[in-house]
Amino acid sequence: MFDSHAFYKKRLASHMKELGRYTRYIFNGHIAFALFFFIAAVAYYYQAWLAQLPENFPTAAIIGIAFGLVVSYSPVRTLLQDPDLVFLLPAEEKMKPYFRNSIIYSFVIQLYLILLVAAALGPLYTASYPGREGNAYLLTIVVLLIFKVANLLANWWMYRTRDSNHRRLELLVRTVMNILVFYFLIAGEMLGACIVTILFAALFLYNYFLAARQAGLVWDLLLEKDQNRMQAFYRIANMFSDVPHIKSSVRKRQWLVSLVTKNIPFEKRHTFDYLYRITFVRSGDYVGMYVRLIIIGGLFIYLIPNIWVKLLFVILFLYMSSFQMMTLYQHHRTIMWLDIYPVEKTDRQHSLVKLIFQLTIFQTILFACIFILMQEYTGFLFAIVAGIVFTYVFVNGYVRRKLT
Known part of the structure; x- marks a missing residue:
């Protein structure tokens, strides 16, 4: 009997081995030194800039945009490969544990970006709102994680529709809502945050019921999205080592x-x-x-x-x-x-x-x-x-x- 959970574990192990093979070339001695210098210089001048932060600085807008974009960018890494369109498509009903694990894996690997952005903007929040308690920012991060999960699910449900215009419009509307929610939270306008959250929940439910009416997943779309992200990684790795899997894209220009x-x-x-x-x-x-x-x-x-x-x-x-x-x-x-x-x-x-x-x-x-x-x-x-x-x-x- 086909066990999609065990199959995902094998596919994930192979994927992690592939990433590890090229990651060690990317973060070699040269790049590690450059990154260390870059981060140290940015941190020093960031701290000096915060000491002279203007009173009317648009902190709420900047953090709102940053948090909104971070949660809106929520791709699901399915780890699908070309033969899966032939051999796994008939077993779609048995693939639910596989795709559930894919969503969990996608959330885990995107946590680093959330925590990095939250840590980078924390000093700006503290400098702009010195009278607020530290727990307020921690609660905002909790909300950030909740919205990240919601955006991952909404993005996953959109993989059931072939209409690219509909997917783009839905993503645009969802991104605007995410930005507004965090803008109102940081600015302390809870009424506005509640109203936009209710609208976001309505869009979330609409995506769910729309996906439920579809016949099934658009497998070729899932494969295309995942391969595009992997090719992006290969192009980065190819700057540091020979990558035989890379597919060259050519533009006229x-x-x-x-x-x-x-x-x-x-x-x-x-x-x-x-x-x-x-x-x-x-x-x-x-x-x-x-x-x-x-x-x-x-x-x-x-x-x-x-x-x-x-x-x-x-x-x-x-x-x-x-x-x-x-x-x-x-x-x-x-x-x-x-x-x-x-x-x-x-x-x-x-x-x-x-x-x-x-x-x-x-x-x-x-x-x-x-x-x-x-x-x-x-x-x-x-x-x-x-x-x-x-x-x-x-x-x-x-x-x-x-x-x-």
């Missing part, structure tokens, strides 16, 4: 491709110059990751008051960008045609080193321009010099050595 390739000479030794540039633009999340690091790094450089710490963040984000771009070298490892290209291996390595150098120098210039916006011209000169020196040493030293 014709105008950007023409921009980065128009000056490449039509010569054999520039073959990989062209390939790595169009790979950077069109494949995976390379451009997105590069832009995100520029935006996040720029925000920290702009907000942190100490010029020397600003320069340290310049170096930190340059390091993170150049380190993660090294995975371009292995991006086409499964394409055997590259091995028969009449191109020297040294030319291939030189093409990637040159691309990483150019991207990092461009990032250095953008970070340095932030100092000009703040009229810190000495910082601009230091950022340019430090960025160029770091780029030259790191790219021509560490990166080139790793590619040989």
Whole structure:
């Protein structure tokens, strides 16, 4: 007899083994040091900023939005695989323990995000409302956990409908309600919180009865959602190690491709110059990751008051960008045609080193321009010099050595 509970335990054990295999590469010595420095600097300046917090600071709105988004993001990790659409679909009635365990597992693995956000915003709450007792914030966290469970169930019931527009509308309405509930709780307006909670309960019951009328789960949707989340993890892990399971996504971006390739000479030794540039633009999340690091790094450089710490963040984000771009070298490892290209291996390595150098120098210039916006011209000169020196040493030293 088919035991879906025992089957889930085997599937979960295999999943945890897969995660552990790549997690140890992600949190290696380089990234651990960068994260430690990053968290320490943020904590120090966060505490200093709280000491000068304005009286009219919109604490309730910020915490309400943060808590509302955290509980609204409630995906259910089913751990389904492609063959399940054939072999498990006929046994859907016996899969209830499996999916119940999936919901419990999803709640447990998302607790870290809830506790992280609650811990980060706790000092802000205390600084903004010094007259309130500490139990008030703890009760808000309890409500946060209750709403997390409710959102997980509501999200699970929405997997029974194929109408993507309906799912998106339901998620939007539920997210707005979540934000309003926590805004009213933090602001101390209990009447507003009660009214929105009643509306949320009505939506919750509507989702339940709507799901009960459906014939069954949309298995292909469950599989698609779960594989998308796993592919997102693989793309992150692929920045640090070779991941054979990753599926590359390709986007056209014709105008950007023409921009980065128009000056490449039509010569054999520039073959990989062209390939790595169009790979950077069109494949995976390379451009997105590069832009995100520029935006996040720029925000920290702009907000942190100490010029020397600003320069340290310049170096930190340059390091993170150049380190993660090294995975371009292995991006086409499964394409055997590259091995028969009449191109020297040294030319291939030189093409990637040159691309990483150019991207990092461009990032250095953008970070340095932030100092000009703040009229810190000495910082601009230091950022340019430090960025160029770091780029030259790191790219021509560490990166080139790793590619040989």
